[in-house]
Amino acid sequence: xxxxxxxxxxxxxxxxxxxxxxxxxxxxxxxxxxxxxxxxxxxxxxxxxxxxxxxxxxxxxxxxxxxxxxxxxxxxxxxxxxxxxxxxxxxxxxxxxxxxxxxxxxxxxxxxxxxxxxxxxxxxxxxxxxxxxxxxxxxxxxxxxxxxxxxxxxxxxxxxxxxxxxxxxxxxxxxxxxxxxxxxxxxxxxxxxxxxxxxxxxxxxxxxxxxxxxxxxxxxxxxxxxxxxxxxxxxxxxxxxxxxxxxxxxxxxxxxxxxxxxxxxxxxxxxxxxxxxxxxxxxxxxxxxxxxxxxxxxxxxxxxxxxxxxxxxxxxxxxxxxxxxxxxxxxxxxxxxxxxxxxxxxxxxxxxxxxxxxxxxx
Amino acid sequence: xxxxxxxxxxxxxxxxxxxxxxxxxxxxxxxxxxxxxxxxxxxxxxxxxxxxxxxxxxxxxxxxxxxxxxxxxxxxxxxxxxxxxxxxxxxxxxxxxxxxxxxxxxxxxxxxxxxxxxxxxxxxxxxxxxxxxxxxxxxxxxxxxxxxxxxxxxxxxxxxxxxxxxxxxxxxxxxxxxxxxxxxxxxxxxxxxxxxxxxxxxxxxxxxxxxxxxxxxxxxxxxxxxxxxxxxxxxxxxxxxxxxxxxxxxxxxxxxxxxxxxxxxxxxxxxxxxxxxxxxxxxxxxxxxxxxxxxxxxxxxxxxxxxxxxxxxxxxxxxxxxxxxxxxxxxxxxxxxxxxxxxxxxxxxxxxxxxxxxxxxxxxxxxxxxxxxxx
Numbered sequence: 001x002x003x004x005x006x007x008x009x010x011x012x013x014x015x016x017x018x019x020x021x022x023x024x025x026x027x028x029x030x031x032x033x034x035x036x037x038x039x040x041x042x043x044x045x046x047x048x049x050x051x052x053x054x055x056x057x058x059x060x061x062x063x064x065x066x067x068x069x070x071x072x073x074x075x076x077x078x079x080x081x082x083x084x085x086x087x088x089x090x091x092x093x094x095x096x097x098x099x100x101x102x103x104x105x106x107x108x109x110x111x112x113x114x115x116x117x118x119x120x121x122x123x124x125x126x127x128x129x130x131x132x133x134x135x136x137x138x139x140x141x142x143x144x145x146x147x148x149x150x151x152x153x154x155x156x157x158x159x160x161x162x163x164x165x166x167x168x169x170x171x172x173x174x175x176x177x178x179x180x181x182x183x184x185x186x187x188x189x190x191x192x193x194x195x196x197x198x199x200x201x202x203x204x205x206x207x208x209x210x211x212x213x214x215x216x217x218x219x220x221x222x223x224x225x226x227x228x229x230x231x232x233x234x235x236x237x238x239x240x241x242x243x244x245x246x247x248x249x250x251x252x253x254x255x256x257x258x259x260x261x262x263x264x265x266x267x268x269x270x271x272x273x274x275x276x277x278x279x280x281x282x283x284x285x286x287x288x289x290x291x292x293x294x295x296x297x298x299x300x301x302x303x304x305x306x307x308x309x310x311x312x313x314x315x316x317x318x319x320x321x322x323x324x325x326x327x328x329x330x331x332x333x334x335x336x337x338x339x340x341x342x343x344x345x346x347x348x349x350x351x352x353x354x355x356x357x358x359x360x361x362x
Numbered sequence: 363x364x365x366x367x368x369x370x371x372x373x374x375x376x377x378x379x380x381x382x383x384x385x386x387x388x389x390x391x392x393x394x395x396x397x398x399x400x401x402x403x404x405x406x407x408x409x410x411x412x413x414x415x416x417x418x419x420x421x422x423x424x425x426x427x428x429x430x431x432x433x434x435x436x437x438x439x440x441x442x443x444x445x446x447x448x449x450x451x452x453x454x455x456x457x458x459x460x461x462x463x464x465x466x467x468x469x470x471x472x473x474x475x476x477x478x479x480x481x482x483x484x485x486x487x488x489x490x491x492x493x494x495x496x497x498x499x500x501x502x503x504x505x506x507x508x509x510x511x512x513x514x515x516x517x518x519x520x521x522x523x524x525x526x527x528x529x530x531x532x533x534x535x536x537x538x539x540x541x542x543x544x545x546x547x548x549x550x551x552x553x554x555x556x557x558x559x560x561x562x563x564x565x566x567x568x569x570x571x572x573x574x575x576x577x578x579x580x581x582x583x584x585x586x587x588x589x590x591x592x593x594x595x596x597x598x599x600x601x602x603x604x605x606x607x608x609x610x611x612x613x614x615x616x617x618x619x620x621x622x623x624x625x626x627x628x629x630x631x632x633x634x635x636x637x638x639x640x641x642x643x644x645x646x647x648x649x650x651x652x653x654x655x656x657x658x659x660x661x662x663x664x665x666x667x668x669x670x671x672x673x674x675x676x677x678x679x680x681x682x683x684x685x686x687x688x689x690x691x692x693x694x695x696x697x698x699x700x701x702x703x704x705x706x707x708x709x710x711x712x713x714x715x716x717x718x719x720x721x722x723x724x725x726x727x728x729x730x731x732x733x734x735x736x737x
Contacts, residue, residue: 320453
């Protein structure tokens with residue numbers, strides 16, 4: 001197998017299969033054969049909660065041999081060919097299982113959002129479903145492991161489905177630690193809407209009950225994050241390595257509590273922005289780190305106004321020279337009037353105008 | 363339908379142009395809203411067939427008696443890949459699917475011309491400035507005289523010879539197209555301007571040549587010369603086919619050229635959308651034929667529909683052709699079409715006729731006054 005995969009990745013095979021690449025042919029025979037690309041098959045689906053309107057499920061994914069593994073806390077881009085529309089939707093999901101090695105199974109824990117076509121589909125996915133994956137990405141990770149001993153305490157503050165990266169970290173610590181112990185004091189503070197909506201409830205109860213250095217504090221209902229409570233649980237929290245992940249409102253409170261402490265690492269789950277129909281909001285050029293107030297003109301014109309020089313051609317939507325990745329926000333096609341709010345979408349910036357906040361890769 | 367007369371006679375009023383443009387926009391919207399599984403299944407099936415033909419062709423070279431079959435399979439594969447897949451994918455026709463293998467940003471085709479450069483010269487220059495003399499470099503590709511308004515020069519006595527050579531070496535001609543050699547000769551472009559392009563072309567040429575002329579022949583061991591000849595023949599067949607389809611798309615009698623002044627009809631001195639559509643129809647010509655012929659031409663046999671809507675999936679062109687033609691007839695806009703043999707003859711005659719100086723200096727608006735093909 002290694003000989004075959006080494007051959008498949010060789011320069012000779014790349015030259016023979018140029019310009020399309022060997023994966024173009026391999027995937028035709030078996031979608032789980034790959035030399036460079038990463039795909040995965042859902043092998044099991046486990047319902048975590050049945051919260052009305054927002055159920056949660058954990059999917060066990062067997063990736064292709066090209067998967068390089070993941071660090072606890074990382075996420076993966078999941079592309080799904082939605083039946084009916086023929087459109088491949090790509091979304092990011094945090095990995096909830098402990099750190100994986102090359103080619104090893106991992107789990108994604110997904111909450112179905114009312115507007116989320118991908119998440120709604122995944123929660124009810126059947127085993128066998130094919131997923132188009134990226135390698136694991138993101139630097140919201142746990143740099144310490146039981147193999148690098150230390151006694152510094154660790155703190156995880158999470159809300160809702162923001163629990164997934166922290167769960168991956170705690171699972172990694174307990175799996176790799178000596179006799180199932182984290183080896184250092186770990187505090188896990190999590191907020192869920194209700195006890196019924198608590199993801200990983202049983203496992204968290206087991207972790208809390210065991211003698212493993214991990215203290216679990218679950219808060220349900222209206223109890224939002226508050227600084228006084230955190231100070232009581234972890235008196236020196238600002239000097240404690242902290243990972244916080246959750247909805248924007250919670251993250252703002254955590255950020256305020258930590259002032260500018262460098263010990264705080266954040267991951268924000270952004271809800272999709274909805275369009276308002278008027279020329280408002282900000283247009284952000286992510287690659288050059290610039291932001292302008294949206295004037296309602298095409299993104300190409302606004303970028304040029306801001307002093308950028310994006311590639312363009314016809315300026316009338318036919319030649320696709322200006323195609324650019326829009327990572328967030330809603331755009332309106334000025335020719336058809338159609339609006340699109342898909343994240344990570346390729347758009348023609350000469351005929352797309354932002355509707356509200358919008359982030360493009362310029 | 364009455365035989366259309368010259369362009370000048372049927373110039374549309376600004377209001378008519380606007381209404382014509384609105385009808386075309388509406389047609390486009392209707393197709394866009396209907397894109398879905400059928401289009402995705404179609405292009406994926408074409409890719410699958412193309413890959414099967416390619417593998418079959420490469421494999422049959424191991425059986426010397428099957429050499430003609432191998433060449434046929436590989437030629438078909440290359441034609442499908444360049445025309446129905448490559449050309450159309452690079453137009454962004456399938457970008458809506460979100461599949462990186464069918465994305466105009468990512469796709470690289472089996473041709474010595476790098477897709478990046480092709481997208482500039484074709485999608486932008488040719489499709490935006492279709493048949494505008496002095497702007498659309500696809501008129502004669504900088505080598506040929508394809509229009510009376512291109513001034514005659516003794517150089518053009520070789521017109522038929524240049525056309526023949528361009529046909530045989532078409533993919534190389536396409537690759538060199540962006541270098542604008544004719545403008546360098548004329549002194550309006552500097553050699554330095556081509557530096558960046560050279561590197562890209564050479565990289566692509568090396569890859570294509572290594573694959574077709576070294577590695578695959580070498581893999582067949584003692585059959586090296588046969589495989590090499592077979593691969594070269596497949597590339598030649600693709601070149602001849604693509605050249606003929608493309609030349610029948612813009613140069614048969616009936617297809618018109620425009621001056622820059624004609625294309626500044628808007629109040630701001632720019633071209634209106636209606637006139638842009640109008641020009642796309644008049645600057646293009648269709649080729650009639652069967653379903654397989656349309657697929658092998660990459661549906662460029664529907665050059666008119668392709669030029670009106672270059673980013674709609676090409677399988678839609680035959681479906682909307684009837685409606686496009688009906689709209690054009692209502693506005694009195696000539697819709698040129700004919701079978702391949704007739705269009706080829708028309709193009710060949712034009713190439714030969716324009717090799718010689720014009721017998722009478724053409725009156726404005728009288729070029730191509732005789733247009734028996736506008737059926």
